Amino acid sequence: MGASGAPDAETRKRIRDEIAGRLAEAEAPPKRRGHAVANLAAAAVALVLALGGITLLLSKDALPGDPLYGIKRAGESAALGLTFDEQDKAKKHLEFATNRVGELGELTRQGASTGAYFTGLADFETDLRAGVSQLTAIVTDQGGQTRLAELRTWARQQSDRLGFQVGSAPAEARDKFAAARVLLDKVQARTTDLGSRLVCYTITTGSSDELGAVPAAGDCVRDPGSPDAVVPPVTQPPPSSAPTWSPSPTSAPPSSVVDTATPTGPLAPPSGGVPPPVMATPAPVTKTPPPPTTTTPPPPLISIPPLIPGLPPIVIG
Structure with missing residues (x-):
């Protein structure tokens, strides 16, 4: 081109x-x-984050065996990671264990599978061991009979709840229920044994098991400086037969027979004896008569005739 x-x-x-x-x-x-x-x-x-928050919110009511149950457990682990006080961590573990018992009751109402029961009971025992171990460590270090009493009451209540649920659970899961109740019985025994050693110098053996510190055995040497030591009441000494301030009793002089006859001569001591004691004449007690009371005659009445006719007279006195 x-x-x-x-x-x-x-x-x-x-x-x-x-x-x-x-x-x-x-x-x-x-x-x-x-x-x-x-x-x-x-x-x-x-x-x-938005999807995670929505998912976590939806998993709040998830039960063991549900697809969102793992997310629920992850949220609980995150809450434990953000808790820095050891006592608060122990309380959260026990709170999660309480939630597992409630979820097991819901499983019995829904007729869930055996695997769901196994998952819930395993998580229950995990939180139970962690909470009891942390709480007993705090009590061993700081004392606290009240904490042990509350833990013992909690363990008894959860054992009763599991006992009500085991009848509706599958036969395959009943052994797992029994094991959980045995663990709760051990918790009650541990709190009792540990509470009896809090006033001793030696509280634990220095070893631990699945429930934490093992209480010591043997004789208890009381530690008066323990915060749980009971101060014995102060007992007053029994009153003595005679007060310490009272004068010691003196022996009364021997009584002697006085001859009422009129002596005709000077008194002579009996042969080979001691002359009778001379009794001092007590001084006469005089009372001062009360001063005579004088009465003052009342002043005479003075009557003034009425100044205005029709009015009564004025009387002074």
């Missing part, structure tokens, strides 16, 4: 501008691209 096929000036300018624009875009720093990637990442994180 020769020269007639060449592009005109306007077409050449348009092609030149397009090429220049692409070169400029390739040489520009990737600021806008990085900003777009950050926005996409933030949006993805927000979407994941």
Whole structure:
């Protein structure tokens, strides 16, 4: 086509501008691209958090064996990780164990499979051991008969609840129920034994088992500095027969027979004896008579006749 096929000036300018624009875009720093990637990442994180929150909310009522039950347990683990006080952690473990018992009761009403019972009972025992171990460690270090009494009451209540549920559970899961109740009985015995050793110098043996510190055995040497030591009541000494401030009793002088006859001569002591004691004459007791009482006669009455007729007289006195 020769020269007639060449592009005109306007077409050449348009092609030149397009090429220049692409070169400029390739040489520009990737600021806008990085900003777009950050926005996409933030949006993805927000979407994941939103979905996670919704999923966690939906898993609140999940039972063992449900698809969302694992997410529920993950949320409980996260709550434990955000709890830093050891006593609060122990309480959360026992709270989760209580929730497992309630879920087992719901499984009996729904007629769930045996595997769901196994999962719930296994998680119950896990939280039970962790809570009891942490709580007994605190009590051993700081004392606290009240904490042990509350734990013993809680264990007895959960054992009673499991006893009501075992009759409706599958036959294959009843042995697992029995094992859980045996563990609760051990918790009650552990709290009793540990409580009896809190006032001793030696509280534990230094070893631990599935429920925490093992109480020591043998004689108890009482520690008066223990916060759980009972101060014995102060007993008053029995009163003596005679007060300490009273004078000691003296022996009365021997009685003697006095001759009432009129002596005719001086008294002489009996031969080979001691003269009788001379009794001192007591001093006469005089009483001062009371002073005479004088009575003052009342003042005479003064009567003034009425100043205005019709009024009574005025009497003074």
